[in-house]
Amino acid sequence: MWPEEFAARYRAQGYWRGETFSDLLATCARRYGDQIAVVEGERRVSYAELADRADRLAAGLSGIGVRHGDRVVVQLPNVVEFFDVIFALFRLGALPVFALPAHRAAEIGYFCAHTEAVAYITTAVHEGFDHRQLAAVAGDARVIVAADPGEHTALADLYLTPTALPPGPAAADLAFLQLSGGSTGLPKLIPRTHDDYLYSVRASAEICELSGDTVYLCALPVAHNFPLSSPGVLGVLYAGGRVVLAPRPDPATAFPLIEREGVTITALVPPLALLWLDAASRPGTAADLSTLRVLQVGGAKLADEVAGRVGPTLGCQVQQVFGMAEGLVNYTRFGDPGDIVLHTQGRPISPDDEIWVVDDEGVEVPPGEVGHLLTRGPYTIRGYWRAEEHNATAFTPDGFYRTGDLVRVVDGGYLVVTGRAKDQINRGGEKIAAEEVENHILAHPGVHDVAVVAVPDPYLGERTYAFVVARPDTEPMTAPMIRGFVRQRGLAAYKIPDKVEFVDTFPVTGVGKVSRKDLRAALRDRLASST
Numbered sequence: 398m399w400p401e402e403f404a405a406r407y408r409a410q411g412y413w414r415g416e417t418f419s420d421l422l423a424t425c426a427r428r429y430g431d432q433i434a435v436v437e438g439e440r441r442v443s444y445a446e447l448a449d450r451a452d453r454l455a456a457g458l459s460g461i462g463v464r465h466g467d468r469v470v471v472q473l474p475n476v477v478e479f480f481d482v483i484f485a486l487f488r489l490g491a492l493p494v495f496a497l498p499a500h501r502a503a504e505i506g507y508f509c510a511h512t513e514a515v516a517y518i519t520t521a522v523h524e525g526f527d528h529r530q531l532a533a534v535a536g537d538a539r540v541i542v543a544a545d546p547g548e549h550t551a552l553a554d555l556y557l558t559p560t561a562l563p564p565g566p567a568a569a570d571l572a573f574l575q576l577s578g579g580s581t582g583l584p585k586l587i588p589r590t591h592d593d594y595l596y597s598v599r600a601s602a603e604i605c606e607l608s609g610d611t612v613y614l615c616a617l618p619v620a621h622n623f624p625l626s627s628p629g630v631l632g633v634l635y636a637g638g639r640v641v642l643a644p645r646p647d648p649a650t651a652f653p654l655i656e657r658e659g660v661t662i663t664a665l666v667p668p669l670a671l672l673w674l675d676a677a678s679r680p681g682t683a684a685d686l687s688t689l690r691v692l693q694v695g696g697a698k699l700a701d702e703v704a705g706r707v708g709p710t711l712g713c714q715v716q717q718v719f720g721m722a723e724g725l726v727n728y729t730r731f732g733d734p735g736d737i738v739l740h741t742q743g744r745p746i747s748p749d750d751e752i753w754v755v756d757d758e759g760v761e762v763p764p765g766e767v768g769h770l771l772t773r774g775p776y777t778i779r780g781y782w783r784a785e786e787h788n789a790t791a792f793t794p795d796g797f798y799r800t801g802d803l804v805r806v807v808d809g810g811y812l813v814v815t816g817r818a819k820d821q822i823n824r825g826g827e828k829i830a831a832e833e834v835e836n837h838i839l840a841h842p843g844v845h846d847v848a849v850v851a852v853p854d855p856y857l858g859e860r861t862y863a864f865v866v867a868r869p870d871t872e873p874m875t876a877p878m879i880r881g882f883v884r885q886r887g888l889a890a891y892k893i894p895d896k897v898e899f900v901d902t903f904p905v906t907g908v909g910k911v912s913r914k915d916l917r918a919a920l921r922d923r924l925a926s927s928t
């Protein structure tokens with residue numbers, strides 16, 4: 398949490414306004430009433446209805462014992478119930494833990510156990526996977542299903558007549574736990590307060606010029622920090638606009654929705670932007686995309702060349718977004734010169750976002766030179782949730798978050814992301830901690846050692862490559878065996894190595910034990926020189 402002198406400053410500056418997300422929804426319901434807030438397929442829910450649904454669900458969740466401060470793992474696709482659930486939990490002061498639909502037994506089991514969740518709210522069959530299977534790893538958490546519940550509790554049965562509820566949370570309280578992209582063995586949880594997150598949402602909505610006329614297509618998984626808050630669905634609700642939920646982000650699904658709903662802005666990761674550009678430039682694209690004014694792209698580095706194709710191909714402007722669930726978000730602004738928009742990843746939201754770029758020794762680099770990005774500010778966390786040991790290195794003693802990103806700052810305070818120092822693979826915006834995957838592979842009885850590294854990929858930006866040293870005394874192994882093993886352990890599909898290569902030994906540099914970091918770097922170099 399922020400030291401009092403910082404908290405006082407952020408309040409005095411008007412960033413933290415003492416408003417909770419529950420207050421926000423009540424205000425929106427009063428202000429925007431019958432206007433449509435959320436569209437999902439044929440369902441259209443107004444602001445007033447959304448507030449009513451959240452109130453009734455808060456009554457139901459309270460009735461089964463969900464209390465202030467309790468954690469609830471929420472794993473929902475892009476459906477109206479996502480909003481009901483998070484606003485009901487916000488009302489109670491219980492904390493949603495935002496899982497992604499792609500997460501499987503390994504992640505869900507860990508989130509439920511680590512957060513001592515009282516409930517796990519999920520869906521039935523989604524994209525061919527029956528999420529009710531994951532009930533087995535939910536431990537003591539009550540399983541609630543926002544569809545056919547099978548033997549579990551039906552979310553639909555928890556919408557009750559609103560009753561007198563206990564007082565809601567304070568704005569300085571935690572609102573939810575967001576997931577970190579991570580670079581360690583176990584995913585880290587990011588504690589965000591109502592005050593700090595709502596500031597980032599409000600300020601983002603202003604930067605992106607959202608209004609009652611905004612129609613935002615949520616094509617990415619709604620629980621991810623980018624579509625949730627940059628300015629995302631929450632920014633759109635704040636501004637009184639309309640959220641259109643897409644079940645999938647592919648052009649065949651998204652383009653007809655853009656035409657039907659008159660979508661004005663949407664957010665994608667770079668590989669999807671490429672897919673959209675290709676689809677839109679194919680002759681005979683039937684859909685009319687003329688209402689689209691802004692395509693936001695973030696989550697991974699957007700190639701300059703691709704950024705340059707957005708305007709001519711889609712007839713809208715591109716906005717680069719460089720953000721992180723830990724806090725700091727950067728945007729290119731709408732009036733910015735083409736050079737800035739195409740070649741930088743934007744500048745911070747807040748005048749009080751502190752940006753510090755340092756060399757390996759922690760010494761500030763001269764302006765314009767590449768270094769490690771450290772940051773501190775009114776919506777950047779000061780520590781992960783219940784991770785004291787990790788926090789000691791992930792943050793400086795004076796509270797700067799070590800992002801693990803390599804950047805340089807150019808004129809006007811714009812950031813250019815040049816690389817990454819953290820042991821993470823950014824697979825088209827999906828983040829994979831090398832160590833987490835390594836630990837799962839190491840559990841295979843035939844594996845002696847493993848190193849997981851990122852390799853460049855023309856479409857995804859990066860893919861995962863696992864180097865495996867087999868035990869000498871075991872049956873010969875194959876790549877599919879390793880991949881199948883990891884899948885069976887219940888790891889999300891995007892974390893399963895794209896390629897597995899068996900090697901006899903790992904390079905040894907000098908005497909003594911090689912750090913994992915150096916080993917991964919040596920293997921990356923070896924791959925680069927062999928191609």
Ligand code: J2J
Pocket residue numbers: 576577578622623626627694695696697698699717718719720721722723726742800802814817823826828
């Ligand atoms: C290069 N790397 C980027 C970009 C994120 C808005 C937008 C994205 C996220 C997000 C987010 C990048 N160019 N434009 O939370 O609110 C990499 C960096 C960063 C990490 C954070 C938001 N945009 N990245 O992607 O928590 O390495 O958040 O530190 O998933 O993604 O990942 P995540």
